[in-house]
Amino acid sequence: MVSTLKKAVLATVATTALTTSVFAADIIKIDGSSTVYPITEAVAEEFQKETGKKVTVGVSGTGGGFKKFCRGETSISGASRPVKAKEIAKCDEAGISFIEVPVAFDALTVVINKDNDWATEMTPEELKKMWGPDAQGKIMNWSQIREGFPNQPLKLYGPGADSGTFDYFTEAIIKKSKSIRGDFTASEDDNVLVQGVAGDKGGLGYFGLAYYVENKDKLGAVKVKNKEGKFVEPSLETVMDGTYNPLSRPLFIYLNATKAAFDPNVKKFVEFYLNNAAKLSKEVGYVPFSTAEYDAIKNHVKSLKTGTAFKDGPAIGLSVAEILEKATD
Amino acid sequence: MAISNKKTDKDLNVIRALIKKHKKNDQIFAGIGFFIIISLAITLLVLFLDLVIDGYPKMNLDFFSNFPSRKPEGAGILSAWVGSALVLVVTFFVAVPMGVAAGIYLEEYAKKGWFADLIEINVANLAGVPSIIYGLLALGLFVYEFGLGTSVLTAGLTLSLLMLPIVIVSTREAIRAIPVHIREAAFAVGATKWQVTLHHVLQYAMGGVLTGIIIGMARAIGETAPVITIGALTFIAFLPPSPVNDVAPFINFSWLEAGFTVLPIQMFNWISRPEHAFHINAAATGAVIIVLTLFMNGLAIKLRYNIRKKIKW
Numbered sequence: 001m002v003s004t005l006k007k008a009v010l011a012t013v014a015t016t017a018l019t020t021s022v023f024a025a026d027i028i029k030i031d032g033s034s035t036v037y038p039i040t041e042a043v044a045e046e047f048q049k050e051t052g053k054k055v056t057v058g059v060s061g062t063g064g065g066f067k068k069f070c071r072g073e074t075s076i077s078g079a080s081r082p083v084k085a086k087e088i089a090k091c092d093e094a095g096i097s098f099i100e101v102p103v104a105f106d107a108l109t110v111v112i113n114k115d116n117d118w119a120t121e122m123t124p125e126e127l128k129k130m131w132g133p134d135a136q137g138k139i140m141n142w143s144q145i146r147e148g149f150p151n152q153p154l155k156l157y158g159p160g161a162d163s164g165t166f167d168y169f170t171e172a173i174i175k176k177s178k179s180i181r182g183d184f185t186a187s188e189d190d191n192v193l194v195q196g197v198a199g200d201k202g203g204l205g206y207f208g209l210a211y212y213v214e215n216k217d218k219l220g221a222v223k224v225k226n227k228e229g230k231f232v233e234p235s236l237e238t239v240m241d242g243t244y245n246p247l248s249r250p251l252f253i254y255l256n257a258t259k260a261a262f263d264p265n266v267k268k269f270v271e272f273y274l275n276n277a278a279k280l281s282k283e284v285g286y287v288p289f290s291t292a293e294y295d296a297i298k299n300h301v302k303s304l305k306t307g308t309a310f311k312d313g314p315a316i317g318l319s320v321a322e323i324l325e326k327a328t329d
Numbered sequence: 330m331a332i333s334n335k336k337t338d339k340d341l342n343v344i345r346a347l348i349k350k351h352k353k354n355d356q357i358f359a360g361i362g363f364f365i366i367i368s369l370a371i372t373l374l375v376l377f378l379d380l381v382i383d384g385y386p387k388m389n390l391d392f393f394s395n396f397p398s399r400k401p402e403g404a405g406i407l408s409a410w411v412g413s414a415l416v417l418v419v420t421f422f423v424a425v426p427m428g429v430a431a432g433i434y435l436e437e438y439a440k441k442g443w444f445a446d447l448i449e450i451n452v453a454n455l456a457g458v459p460s461i462i463y464g465l466l467a468l469g470l471f472v473y474e475f476g477l478g479t480s481v482l483t484a485g486l487t488l489s490l491l492m493l494p495i496v497i498v499s500t501r502e503a504i505r506a507i508p509v510h511i512r513e514a515a516f517a518v519g520a521t522k523w524q525v526t527l528h529h530v531l532q533y534a535m536g537g538v539l540t541g542i543i544i545g546m547a548r549a550i551g552e553t554a555p556v557i558t559i560g561a562l563t564f565i566a567f568l569p570p571s572p573v574n575d576v577a578p579f580i581n582f583s584w585l586e587a588g589f590t591v592l593p594i595q596m597f598n599w600i601s602r603p604e605h606a607f608h609i610n611a612a613a614t615g616a617v618i619i620v621l622t623l624f625m626n627g628l629a630i631k632l633r634y635n636i637r638k639k640i641k642w
Contacts, residue, residue, distance in 0.1 A: 040564075041564045044566070048566055056588045057563060059598070190601070191600070191603070191608075
């Protein structure tokens with residue numbers, strides 16, 4: 001049966017090969033992070049309406065997106081974390097260089113149950129105590145976190161280990177990428193996390209701001225203590241003025257600088273992206289950069305400066321200007 | 330005499346009691362069966378109604394004629410249902426000829442022996458392989474080895490792998506149900522094996538074969554895992570080139586290489602969005618998929634019934 005199958009497939013392949021058109025060339029192919037997806041989707045939708053050029057956007061996750069990107073299958077890849085050394089090596093191998101383009105901020109939001117009135121303000125250290133690998137099997141009750149917290153079982157909800165959100169949270173809070181306790185409810189679907197925390201008085205979870213904003217009636221957001229020692233609630237304003245740290249993070253798109261950056265359609269698309277990112281990212285629940293920052297990013301793309309600012313591993317709290325300046329191959 | 334009469338009476342009573350007991354067992358079993366079927370039917374009905382109630386606000390023509398959008402109110406499933414339809418066309422034209430031919434060969438031509446047994450075991454096993462495995466096979470073979478990329482063709486071929494065992498098994502079952510004397514009668518008037526197969530066996534088996542095909546297609550339309558594995562797209566707001574055009578030769582095949590999305594993926598995408606309005610879209614899409622599946626299964630039952638009615642042996 002296998003050989004019949006093969007023959008049939010090959011026959012079909014031959015047929016299509018003969019009828020191949022130039023169709024594929026005028027489609028801009030984008031893949032990557034599910035976190036960046038809503039922004040890219042919005043931009044793609046508007047771009048298509050305005051120019052009639054075709055754009056497709058896939059959701060393979062940041063890592064899956066880079067795999068395709070470094071094989072040259074896509075022109076642009078969305079990423080909710082900076083590119084990793086391993087991925088850079090893969091791209092190098094294939095002779096593909098890239099331009100790192102920050103597009104907007106996302107605020108990781110720590111959420112608690114609506115009935116939780118004791119933990120509305122927390123420090124990163126307390127979060128670390130709660131989520132750190134040492135907490136596994138030991139820290140099971142809110143009373144263990146801080147003197148005065150009630151005797152209430154602690155239930156944790158968070159994204160799974162494949163997610164860029166997870167990577168960033170561990171880097172910002174635990175200070176070590178991917179290091180976390182194993183006994184929490186993990187799901188790649190943020191709505192599952194929302195349900196979990198909303199239905200559990202002792203629940204605590206974290207995910208992107210957009211999911212909190214849509215579920216404000218069911219959840220409370222924790223004010224996290226920032227570098228300056230203030231407890232700050234995540235919001236458009238606090239992320240934009242930089243007071244919501246360390247949990248606000250930049251999102252990126254990576255542009256293939258070997259080929260796609262010279263394609264007039266792709267060029268136009270990226271320009272359109274940066275011109276509209278402020279408005280569209282806000283619309284889908286993310287936090288835009290300032291106009292000056294977008295201008296700087298546009299120049300960065302125009303100058304075709306390749307490479308990443310994160311060559312030496314993850315860094316928390318870089319400004320847009322620093323990201324652009326530090327970019328090296 | 331009297332003694333034996335008494336004995337018969339006693340025997341009769343024992344038998345009656347036995348029958349009564351067995352009848353009671355019968356009823357208990359029927360009761361359990363009925364309960365199970367009813368609870369299954371109610372579960373499906375509740376799920377379906379829930380989807381319909383949730384998705385009701387979206388059930389209008391615009392939903393079918395709009396492309397996906399970041400704005401839930403204006404978002405529709407145009408690219409998804411067109412994608413699903415095109416993928417199913419490919420699946421149909423690949424899986425049906427191959428599946429039916431394989432079924433006929435195995436049943437009518439293949440020599441019984443260890444080889445036929447081996448194939449039979451393999452086909453039966455293939456029917457039980459989790460669909461994600463087909464997706465992985467397709468990713469390695471179709472997408473990379475054959476370089477077909479993420480296209481309608483790849484998806485169609487992948488789903489046809491999934492459907493193939495169903496078609497083969499049901500074709501064989503249908504052929505097996507045909508009485509030997511039909512074949513013998515045809516042979517007796519001098520028909521060749523091929524004529525017997527084509528003019529008689531396949532004709533009478535058509536009901537069963539069609540049922541298998543349609544049930545296989547209904548399975549294929551709801552499959553998500555294998556199409557996600559081969560990289561079906563999530564946002565695609567244009568249609569593949571039309572299969573029919575106005576210049577000779579009037580049909581083209583470039584749609585086969587087009588990127589695509591399908592209904593279950595559109596649903597999957599919407600359900601994971603933060604905005605509640607998208608969840609309504611997802612519910613509506615789910616209802617559409619269930620209606621399509623039910624429709625296809627209903628069609629299978631109807632076709633089988635009609636064909637059976639026509640056949641008089």
